[in-house]
Amino acid sequence: MKILIKKGRIIDPSQNLDFLGDLLIENGKILEVEKNIEIHERVEIIEANNLWVLPGLVDIHVHLREPGEEWKEDIETGTKSALYGGVLRLACMPNTKPPNDSPEVTKYILERASQKAYVTVYPIACITKKQEGKEITEFGRLKKAGAIAVSDDGKWVQDSGVMKRAMLYAKNFDLPIISHCEDISLSRGGQINEGYFSAKLGLKGIPTSAETIAVLRDLILAKETQKSVHLAHLSTKEVIPFLKWAKEENIPFTAETCPHYFTLTEREVENYNTLAKVNPPLRTEEDVLAIKLALKEGLIEVIASDHAPHSPLEKEIEFEHASFGMIGLQTLLPLSLNLIREGYLTPLALFEKLIVNPSKVLGIDPPSFKKGNSAEVIIVDPEEEYVLTEEIIQSKSKNTPFLNKKLKGRVKKVILKEKIFDLSLI
Numbered sequence: 001m002k003i004l005i006k007k008g009r010i011i012d013p014s015q016n017l018d019f020l021g022d023l024l025i026e027n028g029k030i031l032e033v034e035k036n037i038e039i040h041e042r043v044e045i046i047e048a049n050n051l052w053v054l055p056g057l058v059d060i061h062v063h064l065r066e067p068g069e070e071w072k073e074d075i076e077t078g079t080k081s082a083l084y085g086g087v088l089r090l091a092c093m094p095n096t097k098p099p100n101d102s103p104e105v106t107k108y109i110l111e112r113a114s115q116k117a118y119v120t121v122y123p124i125a126c127i128t129k130k131q132e133g134k135e136i137t138e139f140g141r142l143k144k145a146g147a148i149a150v151s152d153d154g155k156w157v158q159d160s161g162v163m164k165r166a167m168l169y170a171k172n173f174d175l176p177i178i179s180h181c182e183d184i185s186l187s188r189g190g191q192i193n194e195g196y197f198s199a200k201l202g203l204k205g206i207p208t209s210a211e212t213i214a215v216l217r218d219l220i221l222a223k224e225t226q227k228s229v230h231l232a233h234l235s236t237k238e239v240i241p242f243l244k245w246a247k248e249e250n251i252p253f254t255a256e257t258c259p260h261y262f263t264l265t266e267r268e269v270e271n272y273n274t275l276a277k278v279n280p281p282l283r284t285e286e287d288v289l290a291i292k293l294a295l296k297e298g299l300i301e302v303i304a305s306d307h308a309p310h311s312p313l314e315k316e317i318e319f320e321h322a323s324f325g326m327i328g329l330q331t332l333l334p335l336s337l338n339l340i341r342e343g344y345l346t347p348l349a350l351f352e353k354l355i356v357n358p359s360k361v362l363g364i365d366p367p368s369f370k371k372g373n374s375a376e377v378i379i380v381d382p383e384e385e386y387v388l389t390e391e392i393i394q395s396k397s398k399n400t401p402f403l404n405k406k407l408k409g410r411v412k413k414v415i416l417k418e419k420i421f422d423l424s425l426i
């Protein structure tokens with residue numbers, strides 16, 4: 001079967017392509033991408049006037065909650081939400097129950113994904129057993145079982161000696177290592193950003209130093225071990241000078257942020273809104289601006305969702321007891337498009353951070369329109385405005401401060417290998 005996508009704006013950051021043209025797919029593979037493709041045999045035509053045609057997004061930071069917390073999310077619903085968000089490959093964090101610290105859990109996730117997942121799932125395994133920060137897991141066996149990277153996400157490896165050994169060990173096995181930068185001795189018991197609002201609301205604050213100190217330690221270890229570290233979900237302006245320094249010193253690292261850190265401020269929690277309780281916390285206007293500039297300058301190369309589903313059981317309770325996290329797979333694209341609208345990034349630069357760079361971190365070839373690649377295509381209306389209703393959200397959990405708010409930019413269709421998904425029906 002042949003599918004011809006006509007007259008779309010073709011954007012493929014892996015090949016630096018951005019032009020109005022056509023894309024031809026045959027039997028689930030990319031056959032041709034050209035200004036104008038004429039074809040006289042039987043073909044399914046998709047008109048893409050005023051729409052953007054892109055390779056699928058790669059989200060390096062997702063919590064699928066399976067195994068163990070399937071009331072919040074499972075592999076099927078999480079990956080369905082990914083599909084609707086245009087994310088056709090994702091890496092899932094290991095803080096499941098049990099945590100993914102053994103080849104058995106890694107294999108279980110991959111097996112469930114092969115049966116249930118809508119998109120490609122790459123499991124990330126733990127750095128330390130039970131994420132306790134003490135005993136390093138068996139990286140070789142985990143990699144062999146299918147783990148794509150290691151991380152103790154949710155926790156920082158507090159012991160610098162353990163982290164240094166883990167980095168050397170990960171270097172040996174050529175496994176990416178992802179750090180959740182949070183010095184718990186500074187953040188323990190914290191609820192929101194430390195500052196005016198934490199004082200006003202009488203909630204314990206999380207200072208920016210909890211993140212900055214962790215980032216700096218990880219960069220110093222990356223310098224010493226010459227093993228690249230991936231710094232997850234950066235939230236504060238305080239880390240930026242250290243990222244600059246690390247670039248100047250040629251220290252191997254990559255940095256990530258999430259849409260909420262360049263979109264929202266701590267003001268969101270003013271009414272004790274648990275939907276805006278995330279870790280690291282939402283910070284100030286100045287932090288938001290600094291994160292956007294760091295994205296523009298290329299100090300932060302990856303945008304990920306940190307999709308963290310929680311049910312009302314964990315969210316519709318007093319602020320102090322509510323869990324940290326918000327879902328993000330279906331807001332990743334519309335919120336990131338604001339960076340183009342506000343002039344921080346060109347489309348090619350934005351999609352490099354959403355497709356190519358996260359693939360590089362994981363050590364995989366990015367989705368691309370190169371001839372012969374399997375078809376992973378999303379068709380996006382960057383101008384469509386809509387309200388993010390519970391019905392649109394495909395995740396089991398609806399915990400996002402963007403619920404019932406207006407968004408701009410929507411995935412209309414996905415072509416994944418031989419399947420066409422029409423997502424504009426809701």
Ligand SMILES: [Zn+2]
Nearest residue numbers: 153154180232
């Ligand atoms: Zn984290």
Ligand SMILES: [Zn+2]
Nearest residue numbers: 093153154306
């Ligand atoms: Zn996370």
